[in-house]
Structure formats: C-alpha cells, structure tokens
Amino acid sequence: MSISPLRSSKRARDGVLFVDEAYDLEVPDSYRDYGHHIIAMIMKAMEDQRNNMVVIFAGFKDEMKWFIESNAGLRSRISAFVDFPDYSDEELVNIFGIYCTNLSYTLSEEARDKLRSVLKAMEPGRKDKFGNARGMRNLFDETVIKQARRVVEQDVTDKDDLVRILPEDVPGTYTPGSTDGKIAYLASRR
Known part of the structure; x- marks a missing residue:
C-alpha cells in the first residue's frame, strides 16, 4: 500500500484534503483493493482532525452517492453535499x-x-x-x-x-467511446 494517502492527510492538517473521483477508491469484491484501507485512513483523519481539516470528496453525482452510501462511517462524517449543475x-x-x-x-x-x-x-x-x-x-x-x-x-x-x-x-460528430479517430468524450466512469 502506498504511503502517499497518509502523507496527504498529514499535509492537509490545518487545510484541505481534496479527493477527486473518490468512488474509484471503493472497488467491491476486489481481493487486491487497497482503497478501503485508504478510506479508513481518511476517515480516521476526518475524526482526529475534524476541527482543523476539511475533506472534499468530488466526482460524478451517481457514483458519489454510491460511494458515500457504501460506508456508513463515511456517511456519518460528511456534513454537507454540494451538487454543481452542468454548464450551459x-x-x-x-x-x-x-x-x-x-x-x-x-x-x-x-x-x-x-x-x-x-x-x-x-x-x-x-x-x-x-x-x-x-x-x-x-x-x-x-x-x-x-x-x-x-x-x-x-x-x-x-x-x-x-x-x-x-x-x-470543429469536429462535427459525437461518438461516445469511439476509437476510430473520431472525437469521443468519455469521463472516467464505471
């Protein structure tokens, strides 16, 4: 397991820990999944440093909902949810x-x-x-x-x-998932 999550949580003291696409930490039924260890470390830091550290989990709405609901301890430590609408x-x-x-x-x-x-x-x-x-x-x-x-x-x-x-x-086609040279727009999603 990487030590960088521990270092990141220590550096975030008196500051902010930003975890983008946080749901990628939780991989169900994976025997090689270290994400749950990282989540546990973050939750411990959220508890131990709750008065001087802010943790922001970011990602797509549906995946974030699944991620937060997948861990009751995590849900109980999150006090606010902000949903940013898509750009016009x-x-x-x-x-x-x-x-x-x-x-x-x-x-x-x-x-x-x-x-x-x-x-x-x-x-x-x-x-x-x-x-x-x-x-x-x-x-x-x-x-x-x-x-x-x-x-x-x-x-x-x-x-x-x-x-x-x-x-x-300006490319005039939209081809989700295309690999044939046409433009494709795919976010990191499950």
Whole structure:
C-alpha cells in the first residue's frame, strides 16, 4: 500500500484534503483493493482532525452517492453535499473560447455557431458521457489538430489565418467511446 494517502492527510492538517473521483477508491469484491484501507485512513483523519481539516470528496453525482452510501462511517462524517449543475451550452462555448485565447487562437463567430450546433446534437447522450470543461478541452484539442491540418493542406501563410479557427475545424460528430479517430468524450466512469 502506498504511503502517499497518509502523507496527504498529514499535509492537509490545518487545510484541505481534496479527493477527486473518490468512488474509484471503493472497488467491491476486489481481493487486491487497497482503497478501503485508504478510506479508513481518511476517515480516521476526518475524526482526529475534524476541527482543523476539511475533506472534499468530488466526482460524478451517481457514483458519489454510491460511494458515500457504501460506508456508513463515511456517511456519518460528511456534513454537507454540494451538487454543481452542468454548464450551459453558452458557458461551454465560452470555455472553448478561453482555451482559444489562452493559446492565441482566434475563434470565428461561425465556428462558435458550429460549436453550439455540435453541443445541441450531443445533448441526448451528453449527460452521462461528457466531462463539462474537460469535454470542451478535448474538443478544443481535436479542433486544433483539424485546424493545423487545414492550414498545412491549404498552404495558409497569413499570420491571422494561421491562428483562426473556422467552422470546418470543429469536429462535427459525437461518438461516445469511439476509437476510430473520431472525437469521443468519455469521463472516467464505471
């Protein structure tokens, strides 16, 4: 078993211990599962340091509910639950725009419209498969690859055009779990 959870809980004294995708610690019926030991260490720290340490467990709502309900001792030590709603389509487009700005790309208004239509087309399956800002980062990465191919194929030399993202650069398909080169949005889920 790794000593890092113990070190992390000691470092979190007078601070915060953040455990992302905490449900991955609990693997039912696994003979090689050390997660329950880590959970026990965290629960001990939550009890022993309750006045000077905050523990935040984060993850997808349904998996977090299962995780918390799987351990009565854990449930009794958690005093608050916060459910963050998914971003709206417009917020997701703005997040994509931030990725563009941070890497000195220019997002055309037509590309913004394409993003909106791609997000709209993704709506039926997006709730369970899409990682919100992480999903937009993945879409941005895929867009940059397509944009780079386009500027090379079209022998673009204008400085502004080299960093402009056009609608044809935005992938237009949503294929959950695809491994055939199409863009796929899969969060870490069971």
